[in-house]
Amino acid sequence: MSSQVITPRSEDYSRWYTDVVQRTDLADYAPVRGCMIIKPYGYALWENIQAQLDRRFKDTGHQNAYFPLFIPEEFLEKEKENFEGFSPELAVVTIGGGQELEQKLVVRPTSETIIGHTFANWIQSYRDLPLLINQWANVVRWEMRTRLFLRTLEFLWQEGHTAHATFEDAEEETLRMLGVYTDFAVNEAAIPVIPGRKSEHEKFAGAMHSYTIEAMMGDKRALQSGTSHNLGQNFARAFEIRYTDEDNQLKHCWTTSWGMSTRIVGAIIMAHGDDQGLRLPPRLAPIQAVIVPIFKNDAERSAVVPFAEAFSAELKAAGVRIKLDLREGLSPGFKFNDWEMRGVPVRVEIGPRDVQNHSVVLARRDVPGKPGKQFVPRDGAAARLAELLVEIQAAMLESARTFRDANIHPVENDYAAFQEILKDGWAYTWFCGDKDCEERIKDENQAVSRCFPLDQEPGEGQCIKCGGKATRRALFARAY
């Protein structure tokens, strides 16, 4: 229950975020520091995210499987080079069944090693390729600074793992899945992400090429919302993932991995939320429309409630995720605010006069007050509501895109201007890609390159930091 106030974004964005997560019942803190309890409303949102991603994975030929939570420590030893960055974040099991374990077990921080080990057994010949697997799972990374959904010790995700005969096939897969993530973010989450390639400094240690989709949050920070890696032959060599080619030669495979996690919930909150709370894109919202009946006495109640129930049933049959709010002892005004805070895209108001006029009121969450309200004849109202959900989805994407574009600033050959931009926006500039340049930019601005956007005009300029030759522009921003 929630009449509590949400801290305004302008006052304290970080508190606003935590207030929204907790007061809308998405998630809460757990007894173990850094862990998160995902509540039913938050989990329903995650299930909708999963369903949309899973459909896309299967449409692109992938199958789901499940691999163990525990990984023999020696597997990570094999991959020391690639997993160096992970070692302080590992949770290690040393006791099992009351006995000290001879072989320590690592709780998976990601599954390249155990899946690599398995692929080595599954793949014999070129006929076994490509091998296209996805896993829905939890992983653990012992993060010191945690935030609900954005960075938690344990989180939920999917990790795709594929093996191919050639570098080109692996690269094509890596980009295909980046495209899947982009399509999901734009068309389901209404977040206009920018797909691009990570710099050497920012890429996954074990990857040849890392790609990302970057989203702008309401405070203009960037959030990496999904990644796709071409792992080259690094893991294939470490785990002997080999195949006999048509020419009878034994060759190493080329592998990829790609993931999207419960972090995307944080992205949805921060890309769309306002001072009233959540604003959920209709395609992912656990409740797409809520009906709030309005009555003052039993006589009105007996007219309004059956009318509302009939409309609710009709919407449900039409496939709308609908909620009829018949909670007792709460005023309609309280209910309006409550559902507004929870980000339900459409509120349906039905009072005695609406019953009389055989009409309903549809109120948009994304357009506050009167301008977002429309009176609709009861006949055809279900169809109108379905259209409205589509309109809201499009409007949310459009407004996020307008915000994003207003806060990305191109800059050339002017480091002072570049620094000024980074205080409150994203800078788009020529970048040589050197680790040195990146380190210095990071130290001086607490900002890193987010990506080299894939969609950019070819050209050449001078690196914003060193003045050296640069053939690509990068986006720089402070990030979560």
Ligand SMILES: [Zn+2]
């Ligand atoms: Zn440079």
